[in-house]
Amino acid sequence: MFQKYSFLRKRLKASGLSLLIIGMALSLLSACGSTKAENPAEPSQTAAAVEESQAPEASEAPEASVEVSATKTVTDEQGHELVIPAKPLKVFAPYMEDSLLSLGVTPIAQWGNSGKGQAYLQDRLKGVPTVEFSGGRPPSPEQIMDFEPDLIILHTAHYADDGIYEQYSKIAPTYVFVNAAGDLNSSITKLGELLGKPAEAKQALGDYEQKKEEAKAKLAPVADGKKAVLINFNAKGMYLIGGNYFGGYVLSHELGIGKSKLVEEKNSVDASLEILPELDADFIFTIDYAGSGAANIKELTDNAIWRSMPAVKAGHVYAVSDEYWTGGGLIAYSKIIDDIVRFLAP
Incomplete structure (x- = not known):
């Protein structure tokens, strides 16, 4: 206002107008200022027009400020309540790398055995370092601490035993699944919630479901009413993998192929030549784990009882990859489905 006043005074002096006019102008300006002071919440019509002209378009208006919590509280499958970041950035989830990658998440470290991660991934x-899980035992807390995770996820309750949970939970919030591989639909959905990736989880599950249904339709003519068994060979011997884990889960739960009575109620069964007559299976899938089971495979296949089995005589024995048939995620399961369709319904 003072700038306006100075400008007006110079102009009036230059034009030779009388002091009376100057006084009148000052009075008008004073009245204007007084009106604004009395009604601070009511801008003049001119000011309102200026504000309106400068206001952004409706589509450009900033969204209402919503305070988003940086953390959330969840309860894991063992009843532990934990506070985790709303969107964790440094995740360590050994043997769930498959599921993480399905959601577009790269872990800070990966499960390893003898310095090697899961080959198919x-x-x-x-560039993602491995953490040693030789012998099935989780690594020491000191090893995990070096990676500074903001969330640890254990895919099986076995990994939380013997005080491991208590030790890991001091490093970072630790979520424990009872058996993440036993129900991928549930575990992937939960993983999406934990990582702030629900849409990605829904998309990944939808794509997999479509693949699975297409495979079941192709397999129906040859697999309906039939049974399959998965035998894993290693240096110690051989065992049958039941229907709750790995390739056994895909065969029975995902594709609906029947299970041998030997594993109907069990996750796995130590096998021997003596149980061969009880091995009721139309299709047999075999794994040579890490190349260590060659001797035991030869012992089995040289046996007369084995050669007399209907599945063997029909040529329905299939050697499969240990890389993903012992995996537990959508990427592995998709590869297993591809194998089964290729073998049984080419």
């Missing part, structure tokens, strides 16, 4: 996990 390595094209997507280049």
